[in-house]
Amino acid sequence: MSKQLTEMLKGTLEGIVLAILSGRPAYGYEITAWLRDQGFSDIAEGTVYALLVRIERRGLVDVEKVPSEKGPPRKVYSLNAQGREYLEEFWRNWSFLAERLEQLHEGGN
Amino acid sequence: MSKQLTEMLKGTLEGIVLAILSGRPAYGYEITAWLRDQGFSDIAEGTVYALLVRIERRGLVDVEKVPSEKGPPRKVYSLNAQGREYLEEFWRNWSFLAERLEQLHEGGN
DNA sequence: TCAGCTATTTAGTGTTGCTATGTACTAGTA
DNA sequence: TACTAGTACATAGCAACACTAAATAGCTGA
Numbered sequence: 001m002s003k004q005l006t007e008m009l010k011g012t013l014e015g016i017v018l019a020i021l022s023g024r025p026a027y028g029y030e031i032t033a034w035l036r037d038q039g040f041s042d043i044a045e046g047t048v049y050a051l052l053v054r055i056e057r058r059g060l061v062d063v064e065k066v067p068s069e070k071g072p073p074r075k076v077y078s079l080n081a082q083g084r085e086y087l088e089e090f091w092r093n094w095s096f097l098a099e100r101l102e103q104l105h106e107g108g109n
Numbered sequence: 110m111s112k113q114l115t116e117m118l119k120g121t122l123e124g125i126v127l128a129i130l131s132g133r134p135a136y137g138y139e140i141t142a143w144l145r146d147q148g149f150s151d152i153a154e155g156t157v158y159a160l161l162v163r164i165e166r167r168g169l170v171d172v173e174k175v176p177s178e179k180g181p182p183r184k185v186y187s188l189n190a191q192g193r194e195y196l197e198e199f200w201r202n203w204s205f206l207a208e209r210l211e212q213l214h215e216g217g218n
Numbered sequence: 219t220c221a222g223c224t225a226t227t228t229a230g231t232g233t234t235g236c237t238a239t240g241t242a243c244t245a246g247t248a
Numbered sequence: 249t250a251c252t253a254g255t256a257c258a259t260a261g262c263a264a265c266a267c268t269a270a271a272t273a274g275c276t277g278a
Contacts, residue, residue: 001266001267002198002202003233004120004124004198004199004202005120005202005205005206006120006233006265006266006267007119007120007123007233007234007265007266008119008120008121008202008203008206009120009206009265009266010116010117010119010120010233010234010235010264010265010266011113011114011115011116011117011118011119011264011265012117012206012210013265013266014116014265015113015210016209016210016213019210019213019214020213023216027225027226028225028226029224029225029226030225038209039205039209040209042267043266043267044266044267044268044269045225045226046226046227046228046266046267046268046269046270047265047266047267049225049226049227049228050227050228050265050266050267051265051266052226053227053228054264054265068224068225068274068275069224069275070223070224070225070274070275070276071223071224071225071226071273071274071275072224072225072226072272072273072274072275073225073226073274074224074225074226075225075226089111089113090113091214093111093113093114093117094117094210094214096114096148097114097117097118097121098207098210100125100147100148100149101121101124101125101128101203101207104125104128104129105128105200105203107132110235110236112264115234115235115236115264116234116235116264116265118234118235119233119234119235119264119265120233120234122234122235123234136256136257137256137257138255138256138257139256151236152235152236153235153236153237153238154256154257155235155236155237155238155239155257155258155259156234156235156236158256158257158258158259159234159235159236159258159259160234160235161257162258162259163233163234177243177244177255177256178244179243179244179245179254179255179256180242180243180244180254180255180256180257181241181242181243181244181255181256181257182243182256182257183255183256183257184256184257
């Protein structure tokens, strides 16, 4: 992962994961695979798990342990009411930032 | 500043400042004032100065000391060739990230 | 038995923006 | 003179975050 993108991910990766969970419950390994699929090619396994622990500790998600046929049990996360609220705030902040940057990008050429 | 936005600024603030400098040379106090004007209301004075020191150390900008009529001399920064290259890379990374997030935002409703 | 995939955890590191404070120069004013 | 306020920059210490690296654990097929 380029260093720039790594720094940009701070704060936004959390929003990305919450947005994924707003669509459907998911577990860490699955989320990591999906992110890699989407072009976040070198996303670190540990990064996602640490993030999941954080948002759980903050009460943004509910967790359920579900047995897997292919390995150790999965920890399936789903967004709860508080998480949904937090996600909305994230979108507001993101939109604000994206607008400012778009202006700069257009003006810059 | 909301905690979310603070985290999002990590990595992007650098791009924002470089983008400003790509338009015209500027000094720290001026940049801070402009940011506040643009809605980054609580941006910390020290944050911008530290950032400027960093991008100078990395050779992305040239610096010139210019006397001010109203206070101590200004350090005027201007983007150099290396900085322009770095800024282009920033825009590529930003576009990548923004696209992914836009998809998530649309799909999420 | 052992390699390989699935699945999670965690200690340690570097980078970043923020807090808080200090310094320095000028002009206005009481 | 002494003070206040605006302009302008610098920096030590902190918290949060993504990454590195390595470990653990369950299952399957050769």
